Amino acid sequence: MKIGHKKKNGDVMTAKILINGYGSIGKRVADAVACQKDMEVIGVTKTKPDFEAKMALEKGYKLYAAVPERAHLFEEAGLEISGTIDDVIQDADLVVDGAPKKIGKQNLENLYKKNNVKAIIQGGEKANDAEDSFNSLWSYDRCYGKDAIRLVSCNTTGLCRSLYAIDSITDVLKARVVLIRRAVDPNDSKKGPVNAIIPSTDVPSHHGPDVESVIKKFKGKIISSAVIVPTTLMHMHSLMVETTGATKDDIVDAIAKTPRIFTVKASEGLDSTAALIEMSRDMGRLRYDLNEIPVWEESINVIDNEIFMMQAVHQESDVIPENVDCIRAMLQMEEDNIKSIEMTNKAMGLLK
Amino acid sequence: MKIGHKKKNGDVMTAKILINGYGSIGKRVADAVACQKDMEVIGVTKTKPDFEAKMALEKGYKLYAAVPERAHLFEEAGLEISGTIDDVIQDADLVVDGAPKKIGKQNLENLYKKNNVKAIIQGGEKANDAEDSFNSLWSYDRCYGKDAIRLVSCNTTGLCRSLYAIDSITDVLKARVVLIRRAVDPNDSKKGPVNAIIPSTDVPSHHGPDVESVIKKFKGKIISSAVIVPTTLMHMHSLMVETTGATKDDIVDAIAKTPRIFTVKASEGLDSTAALIEMSRDMGRLRYDLNEIPVWEESINVIDNEIFMMQAVHQESDVIPENVDCIRAMLQMEEDNIKSIEMTNKAMGLLK
Amino acid sequence: MKIGHKKKNGDVMTAKILINGYGSIGKRVADAVACQKDMEVIGVTKTKPDFEAKMALEKGYKLYAAVPERAHLFEEAGLEISGTIDDVIQDADLVVDGAPKKIGKQNLENLYKKNNVKAIIQGGEKANDAEDSFNSLWSYDRCYGKDAIRLVSCNTTGLCRSLYAIDSITDVLKARVVLIRRAVDPNDSKKGPVNAIIPSTDVPSHHGPDVESVIKKFKGKIISSAVIVPTTLMHMHSLMVETTGATKDDIVDAIAKTPRIFTVKASEGLDSTAALIEMSRDMGRLRYDLNEIPVWEESINVIDNEIFMMQAVHQESDVIPENVDCIRAMLQMEEDNIKSIEMTNKAMGLLK
Amino acid sequence: MKIGHKKKNGDVMTAKILINGYGSIGKRVADAVACQKDMEVIGVTKTKPDFEAKMALEKGYKLYAAVPERAHLFEEAGLEISGTIDDVIQDADLVVDGAPKKIGKQNLENLYKKNNVKAIIQGGEKANDAEDSFNSLWSYDRCYGKDAIRLVSCNTTGLCRSLYAIDSITDVLKARVVLIRRAVDPNDSKKGPVNAIIPSTDVPSHHGPDVESVIKKFKGKIISSAVIVPTTLMHMHSLMVETTGATKDDIVDAIAKTPRIFTVKASEGLDSTAALIEMSRDMGRLRYDLNEIPVWEESINVIDNEIFMMQAVHQESDVIPENVDCIRAMLQMEEDNIKSIEMTNKAMGLLK
Ligand SMILES: NC(=O)c1ccc[n+]([C@@H]2O[C@H](COP(=O)([O-])OP(=O)(O)OC[C@H]3O[C@@H](n4cnc5c(N)ncnc54)[C@H](O)[C@@H]3O)[C@@H](O)[C@H]2O)c1
Ligand SMILES: NC(=O)c1ccc[n+]([C@@H]2O[C@H](COP(=O)([O-])OP(=O)(O)OC[C@H]3O[C@@H](n4cnc5c(N)ncnc54)[C@H](O)[C@@H]3O)[C@@H](O)[C@H]2O)c1
Ligand SMILES: NC(=O)c1ccc[n+]([C@@H]2O[C@H](COP(=O)([O-])OP(=O)(O)OC[C@H]3O[C@@H](n4cnc5c(N)ncnc54)[C@H](O)[C@@H]3O)[C@@H](O)[C@H]2O)c1
Ligand SMILES: NC(=O)c1ccc[n+]([C@@H]2O[C@H](COP(=O)([O-])OP(=O)(O)OC[C@H]3O[C@@H](n4cnc5c(N)ncnc54)[C@H](O)[C@@H]3O)[C@@H](O)[C@H]2O)c1
Structure with missing residues (x-):
């Protein structure tokens, strides 16, 4: 398993985040990560070349095929992809999974663990599918430095x-x-x-x-x-x-x-x-x-x-800032949960 | 206040029930009363000559204008009314009010009490608008022989x-x-x-x-x-x-x-x-x-x-058999609530 | 292919109708057929022992498993079936198919034609899946005596x-x-x-x-x-x-x-x-x-x-009387569509 | 009637727009006007001190009571208003009315005409309530310089x-x-x-x-x-x-x-x-x-x-850019409808 985020010669090295499954949750996490100072989105994946995929490209995200065998669909639709998930997963410090219920667990077992990359799975998965369950207020410390965490449901x-x-x-x-x-x-x-x-x-x-x-x-x-x-x-x-x-x-x-x-x-x-x-x-x-x-x-x-x-x-969005905090905890980027919450909130423009 | 239902020379004298306000509740109470052996619907009232009024006539109910000043609307629409509520209220042993929330209370004060007729008002009214609150299982005895009772909400x-x-x-x-x-x-x-x-x-x-x-x-x-x-x-x-x-x-x-x-x-x-x-x-x-x-x-x-x-x-119908039982209690037609429940259920074809 | 309905020695021989697929359409056709004088429901089929199956038994219909391999489910649920569709299909003069879209066509090919029984499939199927498309007013004569007819959609x-x-x-x-x-x-x-x-x-x-x-x-x-x-x-x-x-x-x-x-x-x-x-x-x-x-x-x-x-x-019901007329046409029970319409309407209590 | 917008000694004089009725349409027109270079919102009115009124203040709009007699409600709710509509209407080059259906017409007759101020009323009003009906593509020229125009419905x-x-x-x-x-x-x-x-x-x-x-x-x-x-x-x-x-x-x-x-x-x-x-x-x-x-x-x-x-x-928003163009036409700020459309679109970030 890769070691998390480290600062080098004064420069801040940003955490490299891959979003696997750019749906309701995935696209929001992408935008929330993108506006943080200490993280960046190195890519997002889609299973098909629909309008959401187009929009990801227009926003400037690198797009990858989530399912390698379906890469050709993107070309046929004239959408430029940067490769498949296999081409990018090794570059990630952490993957935020945004796939539908039950697929997240499969991805964790078959993809993230195999590639030795830290991963957050979402609330559609079960508590014991990951090492622990995350909430910024309650379990930040418990998840600190962990490899596979479930971000609980909305x-x-x-x-x-x-x-x-x-x-x-x-x-x-x-x-x-x-x-x-x-x-x-x-x-x-x-x-x-x-x-x-x-x-x-x-x-x-x-x-x-x-x-x-x-x-x-x-x-x-x-x-x-x-x-x-x-x-x-x-x-x-x-x-x-x-x-x-x-x-x-x-x-x-x-x-x-x-x-x-x-x-x-x-x-x-x-x-x-x-x-x-x-x-x-x-x-x-x-x-x-x-x-x-x-x-x-x-x-x-x-x-x-x-x-x-x-x-x-608001089911689509309350878990989004938690995903950002969870990244910081898992990659040991910030020890204090309240400081992470404040950084996340400020970058996202939350009220409090 | 009139005395309730009495049997005369062997014959069963059926209780004469007037339905004032033939809407969702009123029309159901009418049909439920009509199929009981010991009661009859002497009339139903409507405020306007719409399809529900037509349907009441087709079912054989005598139709009265709930608001005397609006009687002419029925004639203009070609719907035969038997008069206004003022023409029939004195013939009733009991009025079941089916008017909208807050109107029931007004009707009780301005119409039923003035005409010295027993009345049930529905759940849109407040508890202290009537003498007591009715449920067949819980307060049948308390309402026995009373003059103004509220049938609680669905x-x-x-x-x-x-x-x-x-x-x-x-x-x-x-x-x-x-x-x-x-x-x-x-x-x-x-x-x-x-x-x-x-x-x-x-x-x-x-x-x-x-x-x-x-x-x-x-x-x-x-x-x-x-x-x-x-x-x-x-x-x-x-x-x-x-x-x-x-x-x-x-x-x-x-x-x-x-x-x-x-x-x-x-x-x-x-x-x-x-x-x-x-x-x-x-x-x-x-x-x-x-x-x-x-x-x-x-x-x-x-x-x-x-x-x-x-x-x-089922908000439209659970109170209907209770209205029938309430009539029996208020008019002292049956002392035992369970017997009334059984009579009502059997006539209406309820499961139990 | 069996010959349709015939009258014998003065007695009226009623057409034996099997309903395959007792869903929204199927259960209504069953009830409409059951109230006609010249037809009877010899059975209805269900794929699973749910409340609709229970209700069919309570109404007095003989229940058969639509899918023979699933017969055991009914027993396990304590619902008495009279066998599977294979046990009854040969007794039918005509099957009214009420299975979902696309299944009707399969049933026609794999079941009804193989058993040489006349069949009506519903509007979820395509026009050329059957010999012709039925409407009581427009194509009664065209469908007269035919073996496989599609009853068009609502x-x-x-x-x-x-x-x-x-x-x-x-x-x-x-x-x-x-x-x-x-x-x-x-x-x-x-x-x-x-x-x-x-x-x-x-x-x-x-x-x-x-x-x-x-x-x-x-x-x-x-x-x-x-x-x-x-x-x-x-x-x-x-x-x-x-x-x-x-x-x-x-x-x-x-x-x-x-x-x-x-x-x-x-x-x-x-x-x-x-x-x-x-x-x-x-x-x-x-x-x-x-x-x-x-x-x-x-x-x-x-x-x-x-x-x-x-x-x-009213999507659930406008095609129901048409199914009854279609049976009469296919089984050559009545030559005049208007007479069939009148018989159907009267039995079902339609306004006109 | 005031003369429309004019440029003075090199400086661009922005058109002063008052929004009367800050509801679904009114608040959108306010934001669309506010981002144009050649116009400004001098105030918005509300009839009551709800969350929309709060939001208007937070956005920096000056808030006025639409109904003078209700001004005290704002104070009681602790919302700072800059006065009532009577205090600001004379400063406006044009009022965009955003009041509900039928109120727009009344406002035009009783308020805008009396105060000699140009006004746009919305699509809830009738065609002959104003001088003409506006659409940026079809009737820009016809409405050029006019005093009272109806912006047609979504x-x-x-x-x-x-x-x-x-x-x-x-x-x-x-x-x-x-x-x-x-x-x-x-x-x-x-x-x-x-x-x-x-x-x-x-x-x-x-x-x-x-x-x-x-x-x-x-x-x-x-x-x-x-x-x-x-x-x-x-x-x-x-x-x-x-x-x-x-x-x-x-x-x-x-x-x-x-x-x-x-x-x-x-x-x-x-x-x-x-x-x-x-x-x-x-x-x-x-x-x-x-x-x-x-x-x-x-x-x-x-x-x-x-x-x-x-x-x-999209009923809430398609008429918004048209309102902006209509202002330019009525105040004779731009003769060419296509140029106005382009200015509006660019400022609002429309695709085309
Ligand atoms: N939407 C919500 O209200 C909500 C709230 C909190 C948590 N969650 C959880 O978040 C997770 C995602 O839900 P969502 O609502 O965003 O779903 P969604 O359906 O909106 O998005 C899922 C995305 O994953 C993609 N996908 C499908 N198979 C994939 C695979 N094998 N690999 C990678 N991507 C794949 C889909 O194409 C889609 O873009 C679920 O666990 C869900 O329970 C959802
Ligand atoms: N519908 C329900 O779900 C439900 C359930 C339980 C209790 N209730 C209660 O029953 C009462 C009636 O409700 P509803 O749903 O039947 O209302 P409804 O609107 O369906 O019917 C009311 C009827 O009263 C008539 N009416 C109006 N003014 C009248 C007047 N002055 N005199 C006589 N009739 C008049 C109306 O024309 C209408 O026919 C209310 O107290 C309500 O709270 C309703
Ligand atoms: N519901 C409507 O609005 C409507 C109106 C007109 C026509 N139709 C058509 O009628 C047909 C039936 O539709 P429905 O709405 O009644 O569907 P439904 O889903 O309500 O009922 C279908 C029934 O068929 C059963 N079934 C499934 N597989 C079967 C099989 N292999 N063999 C026998 N039965 C099987 C199901 O268990 C179910 O009871 C479709 O062709 C539909 O397009 C429906
Ligand atoms: N919402 C739409 O889909 C839509 C689309 C196009 C056009 N329109 C038209 O726009 C106009 C406004 O509709 P809306 O949907 O914005 O309504 P709305 O109800 O959302 O907003 C109306 C606003 O006017 C205020 N108001 C009430 N009385 C007032 C008065 N006397 N003076 C000033 N303000 C008053 C209300 O408090 C409210 O804030 C109507 O003519 C409508 O037909 C609406």
Whole structure:
């Protein structure tokens, strides 16, 4: 396994990152890495020459065929590729995998490990597919210097942030969460449902244990259930967290002090996921990404030491800054997670 | 106030029911009353001469103008009305109000009380707008002989049934419920959202206290939150109920023994609200009404004495048989709630 | 090939119909056949033991495994089957195929022809997969006594009816139709889109030629384009038909005289596909099927001899009565299409 | 009426633009004006202190109360306003009205005319509410120096562009257009439909005449019908244009030469409105605005001299660059429409 990032004769040597799987997550990670000072994107891969591949080239990324046997498709479509993944993987300090669920694990076993290159796989994979599960607030140190890490899902990332805020002011005894999940990402026109609610009939759902894979001390304390509903914009979480005590003001303060999570007010017109996305569009965010977790201030309430609150999760983007921090941890580029978070946020233009 | 239903010289005297507001709820109550042996529909009212008014006439109901000043609209449209509500209200033993939210209360004050006629108002009204809140299982006796009763909402009715099953085998310590609400009824093409999730930012939401208005002993024990999602078919509830203990088998049994609630299996293809409605269509139900509450058997689980389960609620129809029972209670037609439930179910063709 | 239906010694011998593929179309054809006097359902097939299979048994149909190797699944699920399709196909006078797109053609080649049994395949198949394309109004005579017939799609059936009405009063010079298609049937929770419009980028779309496969004299005269939109209830057609001349009154009259198509008024509240389905629910139709084609009266207009009108198509049900008529034609049970239409309509309770 | 823009002693005097009604259209026009060299935004108005008002302040716009009596609401909410519209209107060379349908007309009569200030009202108003109807390609000259102009709707603007391309190579004999309209803008969570198609039962719809208000020579030649479908992203148009002759290549070329319209390929994955918006997000467009009209190349076809094609319209943004050009025309800042188009496009970063 290659050694991570090193500084040489005063110059800063930037970490060389390859993005394998330039889809919803992959393309965002590429753009987030590209705007950091200490990293660079040495290439992105695509399985087919569609408009996303074209766009990658227009943005100036070197394009590689993710599946060598399909390289000819790019030529036939008149898209210039710099080779296949086999031609570039050895140059990478770390690969960020952005392939679909289950393919990430296969890539890790068949490609990244074989080529002795560090790799991040995404939240579609299982906790034990990698050495550990990453969240910038909770497991940065645990993942420091590691070779194969799973960046947890959008839902888990969102819960890790709100639980961090809560944990900073009180003790969590038991957390119950109901996840109302968006059906598909907004670019998808194939999957449904069009007009139905689909329950995850396994209750508790896998989301609780997934949070616990990041926050070991919450083992057995997070219980979740989930439904899928016909919308594309964001997930929604209803949290009910039994604690040893806290006030609404405490919680609002704690959220204000926690990175990448903030409160919003329905009374200001931010009364649905549609309004939140409109805000993000107005803010001029690239692809309207709302990387931070918005919590409705009106929804925060404490009864009998139990905290209630509702938050939304922009599934396409909340994990993106975490990927950048994870790179820094795995390549031992920065020891302090808060410093990495600040660097990432500043480069990406996040609010906090 | 008129005295309720009485039998005379051997003949059964049927209760004379007027339906004021023949919309989603009103038209279903009309059909449910019409098929009972001990009641009859003496008339239904409409505010305008639309296709629902036509359909009422075709079904053989006598049609009255709900708003006397609008009577001329019916004539102009060529629809034969038998008069206005003022012409018929004195003949009614009881009026079932089916007017929209807030209008029910007004009708009660300005119309039913003034005409000294018993009345049921629906779940859009508030608990203290009437003498008590009705559910066939929980408050039949309390409403017996009363003059003005509120028939609680579809969501509250659904929760009352599952909590009845649970209460029959264990003690409820605390119940947490997250309601994922359908946006509009399927006949509505005006309201949204089209592609958003809308949180009720008051947490806990009003649904918990509403259940407690029916089940007084649960005072302070039911905590709920709610979101609205872009679907028309059914609501969904995720229940988390702390108890003194129960097994999954106990719960399945208890549900089997409780009227108007049953278990369904996702493994049989009943894996979404869309599939449940398809089942109801296949069963030949009028308007595909699924008056019973379906609970996903796979979702029932007990951890640390806390019961988890997911249920769906067909918002248009679960309260309909309750309206029939409520009539019997208010008009003192049957003392035993279980007997009324059985009569109603049999006449309507319910499963249980 | 077996000879069709014959009457023997005074008794009426009913045609023995097997339904292969008891899905959206298959189950409806079964129920429509079952209520005819001159036919009976000798069995229905399912590929898996889901709730639809259970429902078929509850309705009293004999259930067979469509795929012999999967017969054990039914036993394991505790569902009683009467055997596999191989055990029953020889007893059938005719098989109505209800299998998904492309499977119907395979079944015809591999199963029905091999067993020498007459068969109807549905609109998912191509025109030249069968001997001819059926519509009760246009091609009954052509299909009389034939062995393998394609019952055209819901959209084609809808257009055949409105074009029949128009053709009865004027000459069609050119018809342009834009089809706004429902995304999925209401029982489907898997396919999308959730929030997108998908164009058929082949313009003209295949729908025009498909109509021409039924109405040969319109060869080259029907031009269509199509989009898919996120709704489940009905398709919508915008028709623009150049003719040699007609008035709006002529058209309204012609529609009134044509079977299985009628006018509705938006002014009566029937102003969307949602309202039309509500009407059908109110009418007490099984599964709310609206087998007739509704045309908005307000939308009918004639400018420069070009007829404009908008109609909706209940995709799940408009082809069902046609399947019944097609059986009568293929088995030579009734020579006169109008008589068959009347028999079918009466048995099914259609308006006209 | 004030005289329009003039240059003084070498310096360029920028046109002072006030945006009255900072909603979907208003905020986009503000940003588009702000990035032009020859204009500036002197203020924007809001009726209430919501998040959009906050965002306007954060962007550096001076905020004014649109309704003087509501000024106190802003103070109460802690939002700094620079006064009410009455304080700023006299400083404006031109007001761009962005108020909802019908309010624009009222504002023109009661506010702009009274204050003797030039004004653009938007497409929600009627053709004869203003002096003329604007499109950069068709009526720039007609609107030159005028005082009150209506900027036509998103649909009309889209059609004006494709018809311009077609008109540049052949003669339009008759155009038929079916509009499949998005239900609401993506920020809206109040209006529906959730699961229905709503026809405009007036056929032809008002869209044809609206195009003719811009392109006088097409008087009587444009016939349209329209439906509303449950999606938020874009409208879709199916065009059928009878001409004196053209080839597909001609049309593709003509589109390539026409400003603000381009072809896209479904074969590259751009096969739905969802994919088009994804492309726009990837392009880094502010609020993902796709100001240009995309036409599906695969859908372009010519049969018997009739052109078929399908195009999408990003309703929130296609009219924005037209507003900028309209300002230049009305204030006589640039005589040549093509030069204005180029200036606008360059400043806004449009593709063409
Ligand atoms: N989209 C989300 O909401 C979201 C949020 C958090 C985490 N995730 C996780 O991120 C991962 C990627 O999801 P996504 O939504 O970006 O998927 P996506 O479908 O948008 O993108 C996947 C990309 O991988 C490419 N690909 C397919 N096979 C490949 C292979 N063998 N090698 C390399 N690339 C291949 C595809 O062409 C596509 O470009 C999944 O694990 C998912 O669970 C997704
Ligand atoms: N639809 C549901 O899901 C549902 C479920 C349970 C309870 N409820 C409750 O039932 C009540 C009725 O709701 P709905 O969904 O049937 O509404 P609806 O809009 O379908 O029907 C209301 C009917 O009342 C008529 N109406 C209006 N003003 C009237 C007046 N002044 N007098 C008499 N009639 C009048 C309307 O014309 C309409 O026919 C509400 O309280 C609602 O909260 C509705
Ligand atoms: N649903 C509509 O809107 C509609 C309208 C008109 C025509 N059609 C056509 O009707 C046909 C059936 O469509 P559907 O919507 O009823 O489909 P469906 O998916 O609802 O039902 C198909 C049924 O066939 C069964 N099946 C699968 N493989 C089979 C096999 N090898 N042999 C026998 N059965 C098999 C499936 O289990 C299922 O029960 C298609 O050709 C379709 O294009 C559908
Ligand atoms: N959104 C579109 O798709 C679209 C496209 C093209 C044209 N248009 C037209 O643009 C106009 C504006 O539409 P929109 O979609 O931007 O609406 P919108 O509802 O998004 O915004 C309207 C804004 O006007 C404000 N407003 C209300 N009353 C006002 C008053 N009296 N004075 C000043 N401001 C007032 C509202 O607060 C809101 O901020 C309409 O004529 C509409 O038809 C809209």
